[in-house]
Amino acid sequence: MTNEPAARRGTTAASASHPTRRDSSALGPDDWAWEFLRRSPAYVAAWRAAVPRNVPHVRLADDTYLLRLRRRYLQAERFGLYAFADPAKPAGRAPIFWLAGATRRLVNARCTTTEQGFHRSAMTLGTFKAQRLAAIAADGTHVVTMKREDSRIALKLVGLPVLTRPFRITFEVDGLDNIGAQTDALKVLQRLAAADAAKAFRSPFANNERLCHALIALDLSIAGKTYRQIAVALFGKETVAADWQGASQFLKDRTRRLVAKGHELMNGGYRDLLL
Numbered sequence: 001m002t003n004e005p006a007a008r009r010g011t012t013a014a015s016a017s018h019p020t021r022r023d024s025s026a027l028g029p030d031d032w033a034w035e036f037l038r039r040s041p042a043y044v045a046a047w048r049a050a051v052p053r054n055v056p057h058v059r060l061a062d063d064t065y066l067l068r069l070r071r072r073y074l075q076a077e078r079f080g081l082y083a084f085a086d087p088a089k090p091a092g093r094a095p096i097f098w099l100a101g102a103t104r105r106l107v108n109a110r111c112t113t114t115e116q117g118f119h120r121s122a123m124t125l126g127t128f129k130a131q132r133l134a135a136i137a138a139d140g141t142h143v144v145t146m147k148r149e150d151s152r153i154a155l156k157l158v159g160l161p162v163l164t165r166p167f168r169i170t171f172e173v174d175g176l177d178n179i180g181a182q183t184d185a186l187k188v189l190q191r192l193a194a195a196d197a198a199k200a201f202r203s204p205f206a207n208n209e210r211l212c213h214a215l216i217a218l219d220l221s222i223a224g225k226t227y228r229q230i231a232v233a234l235f236g237k238e239t240v241a242a243d244w245q246g247a248s249q250f251l252k253d254r255t256r257r258l259v260a261k262g263h264e265l266m267n268g269g270y271r272d273l274l275l
Helices: 030-039 040-049 178-195 205-222 229-236 236-242 250-275
Strands: 067-068 105-111 129-136 142-148 149-156 167-172
Touching: 030 205, 030 250, 105 178, 142 178, 149 178, 167 250, 178 205, 205 250, 229 236, 236 250
Parallel strands: 067 129, 105 149
Antiparallel strands: 105 167, 129 142, 142 149
16 A cells, blocks of 8 residues: 555545554554544645645754744644644654643653753753654744653753753643643653663553554545455454354444544544543
């Protein structure tokens, strides 16, 4: 299958590529959310109408991706993004800059740079062993989203004019209503800064497999395939031949649920994956 959503080519999104069973375990929640969103006809139509369609980003010396916005892109914000991303590009091909408000794991952090007199125990963004996506919003707000495996958190930084500078960081808890999520985010940050961070994260394959099945079911459903054809693609011809007419209707029901889940995730449910 081609990597370009068919909706962009003037047909449906059903021919968009989907992750294989082998590589789906490498995808995090952001990646899955993008895979479903980029298949949305509403998103593709909004992207095609946008001016500009793509806002350029840069890659800093520490491998942080930076998007600097001169204005707000309200149509992109409707989908939970700071700016539109090309729906032809699957997860991993280009950074996707989700709004800070798309997650409950948003931590406010106040930074003091070494130039302001602090020099012991200073850190940099590179201290955190994760993919880092930084957005400087039109109002000057600095937000850095950090992703590793199935973990995702966002830092709202104050007092760090240059993102590559060493800094001392003080975390601020914003009220008590969301203190659980913020505490969890701080624990994730601690793990990301640990020397053995690579051993601290494992992606739950079972969940990824379900999302992969839902994505395949969505593509085939949009392409007009029957439930039985979708089941064959997902579970194999022999399994379907043996169980499709069974009294339990288990395989039929499972296939219907996967198709319904795929459409739900495409039509806004992808936001739940970011939380």
